[in-house]
Amino acid sequence: xxxxxxxxxxxxxxxxxxxxxxxxxxxxxxxxxxxxxxxxxxxxxxxxxxxxxxxxxxxxxxxxxxxxxxxxxxxxxxxxxxxxxxxxxxxxxxxxxxxxxxxxxxxxxxxxxxxxxxxxxxxxxxxxxxxxxxxxxxxxxxxxxxxxxxxxxxxxxxxxxxxxxxxxxxxxxxxxxxxxxxxxxxxxxxxxxxxxxxxxxxxxxxxxxxxxxxxxxxxxxxxxxxxxxxxxxxxxxxxxxxxxxxxxxxxxxxxxxxxxxxxxxxxxxxxxxxxxxxxxxxxxxxxxxxxxxxxxxxxxxxxxxxxxxxxxxxxxxxxxxxxxxxxxxxxxxxxxxxxxxxxxxxxxxxxxxxxxxxxxxxx
Numbered sequence: 351x352x353x354x355x356x357x358x359x360x361x362x363x364x365x366x367x368x369x370x371x372x373x374x375x376x377x378x379x380x381x382x383x384x385x386x387x388x389x390x391x392x393x394x395x396x397x398x399x400x401x402x403x404x405x406x407x408x409x410x411x412x413x414x415x416x417x418x419x420x421x422x423x424x425x426x427x428x429x430x431x432x433x434x435x436x437x438x439x440x441x442x443x444x445x446x447x448x449x450x451x452x453x454x455x456x457x458x459x460x461x462x463x464x465x466x467x468x469x470x471x472x473x474x475x476x477x478x479x480x481x482x483x484x485x486x487x488x489x490x491x492x493x494x495x496x497x498x499x500x501x502x503x504x505x506x507x508x509x510x511x512x513x514x515x516x517x518x519x520x521x522x523x524x525x526x527x528x529x530x531x532x533x534x535x536x537x538x539x540x541x542x543x544x545x546x547x548x549x550x551x552x553x554x555x556x557x558x559x560x561x562x563x564x565x566x567x568x569x570x571x572x573x574x575x576x577x578x579x580x581x582x583x584x585x586x587x588x589x590x591x592x593x594x595x596x597x598x599x600x601x602x603x604x605x606x607x608x609x610x611x612x613x614x615x616x617x618x619x620x621x622x623x624x625x626x627x628x629x630x631x632x633x634x635x636x637x638x639x640x641x642x643x644x645x646x647x648x649x650x651x652x653x654x655x656x657x658x659x660x661x662x663x664x665x666x667x668x669x670x671x672x673x674x675x676x677x678x679x680x681x682x683x684x685x686x687x688x689x690x691x692x693x694x695x696x697x698x699x700x701x702x703x704x705x706x707x708x709x710x711x712x713x
Contacts, residue, residue, distance in 0.1 A: 351388065351389065351392050351393075352392065353609065354581060354614070355392045355393070357614075361393070361394040362392075362393050362394065363393075363394045363396055364389075364393045364394065364395050364399055365396050365398070365400075365575055365576075365577050366400050366401075366402075366573070366575040367389065367395070367399065367400070367401045368402045368403075368404075368570050369402065369403040369404060370403075371404070371584065374403050374405065375403075375406045375409040375410055375414065377414075379413050379414050379416070379417030380417070382414070382417050382421060383420065383421050386401075386421035386422060387421075395422075400424050400425055400464075400574075400575070401421075401423045401424050401425070402423070402425035402427060402464075402466075403418060403423050403426055404426075404427045404428075405426050405427065405428050405429070406428075407428055407429070407430070407449050407450045407453045408443075408449065410456075412456050415453075415456050415457055415460050415462070416460055418460070418462065419460035419461055423462055424462065425462070425464035425465070425466065426457050426462050426464070426466070427465075427467070428450060428454070428465070428466070428467055428468070428493075430445075430450055430467045430468060431443055431469065431470045431473070432469070432470060432473055432476060432480060432481070432484045433447055433450075433484045433487045433488075434476070434483070434484065437474065437475050437476050437480060440474040440475045441473055441474065447487060450491065451491060454491050454493070464494055465491075465492075465493040465494055465495075466493055466494065466495040467488050467491075467495070467496045467497070468497050469484060469485065469488055469496060469497065469499070469532065470499050471499075471500055471501065471525060471528040471529055471532060472501040472519065472520055472525045473501045473519075476528065478527050478531050481528040481532050482531045482532065482535050484532075485498075485531075485532040485535040485539075486535055489535070489536060489539035489540075489541065494550060494554045495549070495550045495551075495554060495556060496548070496549045496550075497547055497548050497549075497571065498529065498532050498533070498536070498549065500525060500547075501519075526689075529689065536549040537549075540552070542557050542560075543688070544560050544565070544572055545567070545637060545638055545639075545688070545691070546637065546640075546688045546689050546691045546692065547689075548571070548572050555574045556573075556574055558574075560638075564576060565639070567634055567637050567638055568590060569588050569590065578592050579591050582597075582598065583598075584598065584605075585598055585599065585601065585602050585605040586599070586600035594619060594621040595619060595620045595622075596616045596618070596620075597616065597617055597618050598615045599616075599617035600617075624651070624653060625656070625700075627651060628647065628648070628651050628653065628656070629699065629700065631647045631650060632695075635647065636681070636683065636691050636694055636695045636698075637691055637695055640682065640683040640685065640688060640691055641681060641682040642681050644679040644680075644681070655679075658698075661697045661698050662676060662697075665697055668690065668693060668694065672687075673690040673693070673694075674690060674694050681694065
């Protein structure tokens with residue numbers, strides 16, 4: 351943080367802080383307080399700023415929650431995954447319902463009222479009934495937001511996944527059935543569907559931003575944060591700017607060595623071209639709203655309408671399957687197949703090069 355702030359003239363205003371990666375709840379209360387104190391000494395944290403932290407219910411205590419509240423945390427995101435014990439054992443994450451309930455109640459007692467849950471489908475030994483029950487139980491705890499993610503099995507990237515029996519993983523059709531039953535359950539519980547995997551209470555700021563056309567999507571997922579710059583700290587963290595991206599080295603030793611030597615630990619970066627920015631706008635609209643008018647995006651970026659014949663050609667099969675409708679420059683994803691947004695957006699991604707040898711189930 352010191353290295354970054356030294357590169358800038360004047361104070362850096364911060365509208366949003368997100369502590370993620372699964373590790374924040376392992377910090378001692380005093381360490382977290384010291385970290386937030388350092389952040390406030392280096393950045394101008396706006397009065398309306400949201401300070402969010404990802405928590406593992408198994409590693410959360412009242413002392414830690416008290417420290418979060420004292421340090422100014424306003425939102426907590428709990429990794430729930432699934433409430434079924436058989437599924438929890440399969441992923442080595444046993445956390446009974448009462449553990450999550452106690453964490454939520456303690457957070458609210460200390461004034462951290464904005465609560466988010468992460469649920470997963472497509473897990474080993476998971477069934478449609480499991481997912482339906484987990485969605486219902488999650489809703490009963492009344493979090494503001496619930497993210498419903500598909501489990502991506504990538505053992506070649508994450509070694510601990512090699513311990514999972516691949517025979518216990520549901521195939522593509524059961525995964526879609528699991529998503530559909532969870533979506534229907536959350537809708538019935540009063541949640542509003544946002545994008546392809548978020549469900550929020552109608553009064554939540556994300557629902558309000560969505561209705562107003564201000565919803566954004568960054569590396570943390572859907573967000574109400576409209577800042578044009580996102581600075582990532584820590585190994586492998588990605589930063590986003592109006593003109594490009596940069597990523598810190600994922601290797602902890604290299605990261606530590608660079609910081610100790612007074613060098614920014616950036617391992618790679620990408621400067622965006624005008625075409626990149628245009629496509630980013632198209633993909634963002636599709637991922638946030640399931641629709642895009644190419645002529646509107648072109649007008650926003652003040653450029654001529656490119657020839658998207660190749661991209662539109664890729665959508666023909668999806669259109670024939672009823673997943674998307676193309677009407678001139680207007681592209682609309684079927685609302686009953688929101689996850690098709692990924693496939694439609696992929697048609698406009700010139701950098702996407704899927705590997706045929708290895709792939710994760712992400713539907």
